[in-house]
Amino acid sequence: MSVSSLDNLAWPSLTGPQPAFAEWCGRAVRYRADVSPFCALPQDPDERDRRDSRNSSARASWFTSFRRDVQPPAGWEVMNSPGWTEIIAVCIANTGTNDNAWWDSASGALLASDSGIVSALRTSSGFIAHDNGYAVTASDCNVDVTAQKMLTTQYDSLSAPGNAVQCGQIAVGADTVFTVVLGYGSTSTTALAAAGDSLSAGFGAVEASYRTNWNSYVDSLKAAPASVSGDTQRRRAYYVAIMALHSAEDKTYRGASVAGLLTPWGNFVSADAAGEGYHRVWGRDLYQQATGLLAAGDTAQARRMAQFMWNSQFIATASPGDGTTYQPGAFPRYSPVSGVAGATAKELGCCERTVDVGRGAVHPARPVHRCRPQSRHSVGRHSSLRHLT
Structure with missing residues (x-):
């Protein structure tokens, strides 16, 4: 067996x-x-x-x-020998609140939406029980399962938008195989279609494609440096680190690599509303990511990062930041993956400590990366370019 x-x-x-x-x-x-x-x-x-x-x-x-x-x-x-319970905390559109969540009996899927984005959770074997509840309340299935060791509280939908948590229970026996998929779309129809396509393709085909694409990417890189190439664990950690840098790039706005995929400090800073977080494009992190990718041999993504900064983050006219005003020729502390166009002052942040190259003077609370617009093709020769500490 x-x-x-x-x-x-x-x-x-x-x-x-x-x-x-x-x-x-x-x-x-x-x-x-x-x-x-x-x-x-x-x-x-x-x-x-x-x-x-x-x-x-x-x-x-x-x-x-x-x-x-x-x-x-x-x-x-x-x-106790409970079935498998799939728990999903809904954090669509960069926030934990304003979620709608409901059960779609026709497709046997758990759906959720926020700000024009819809998710659909399905399983190949079907859910035998489900719940849509509010986080950290009696209707929260995570609270229920933790206390009861099984899903006892079941609601088909939320009565009003809020911070949603969804659960689907799957029947399992001595040898049960099932596939869980999460599809996204702009409507319920497209989200369900995305989930259905993944189920139809089958886990084996999706896994094979996943492995093939990652192997192809790793094969395109330079050989691992001598400092790690002779040790299996270190070599593996090196390539996984490069893969993590590669995966941080937004799939719609190419070159927009987020500093991190999560909002840190979740036990101390509420994620109910869109906060600074690290799932934005920070110039200081973009620089470090790009140099790492360059060293590994991925010049194409590093070039896309530079193009994103100049094409999508460069501030051509005076623009409000969070407690500051960015002057022409500046780059924001960070921006959404879509860049500065249409971004709010809060979404552009303020301020980092900056240093005048050549003079070594530290200036607190100034907009970062200020430089003259004409320096975009030769920034390395201008002492007015400011770098983060």
Whole structure:
């Protein structure tokens, strides 16, 4: 019987990167009781292995196994064996609020929308239960599943826009294979079509295409430097880092690489409204990303980044920023992926510490990257160009 790592999750963890947390009894292994309740058996356990698992759990009153096909040791009973629950926190249009969320019975999909963008969550096996609720309330399915270990609260839709959380429960047995897809579109129809196309293509075809495209990209780069090429883990980390830089580029506004894909400090700064975050194009980060890509051999993306700055972030006329006014010849602290055109003052930010090249003078709270417009073809020779610290 072939067993996926996800079917027996604790086993590859405790026999791989986390042996320091392992307690063995024969061929059964578990995490230390003060770390986690997870216990694991080898791929094809026999009666001796089951006895070992009982002995390995003697110091705890219960343990958790991921393997549905493995019966508990003698004297133990199954307390809960829930189905798989897919949870999605809706953060469309760069905010966590103003979401609409509803169940579409015709397609068996969970849909959500905000600011003209619609998402559609579907599964190949269908959802046996679903919920649309408000985050961190009694209707939040994440709160429900955490407390009850199953989906007990079910709503078809939100009564009014808010910070939505959606859940879909999937029936699973000893050996269940299913595919979950998330499609986007400008309407419910196009979002459902995108999700349906992915389901129709099948996971195997999508995975093969994904691997082929990434392998092709990595093959186009320079060989890994000698400092990492001789070590498998370091070489892998190097290429994954370059892939992360490559994936940060917006697919509509080419060259617009965001500084980060998430809003940091989520436990301290509310993400209910669009904030500064790092999912914008910051000039300082764009420079660092571009130089990294240049070093790796991706000159095409680095060139697109430079073109984005000049074509979409260069400020030709005085423009309001957040608490400042950007003068002609300036670049904003950051901008949306669409650039400065149509951006609000809040979306352009203010201000970084800047340095006069050649003089070394530090100026706090000035618009960044100020330079004379005529320097766009020879900026390296102008001492008026300001660089971030």
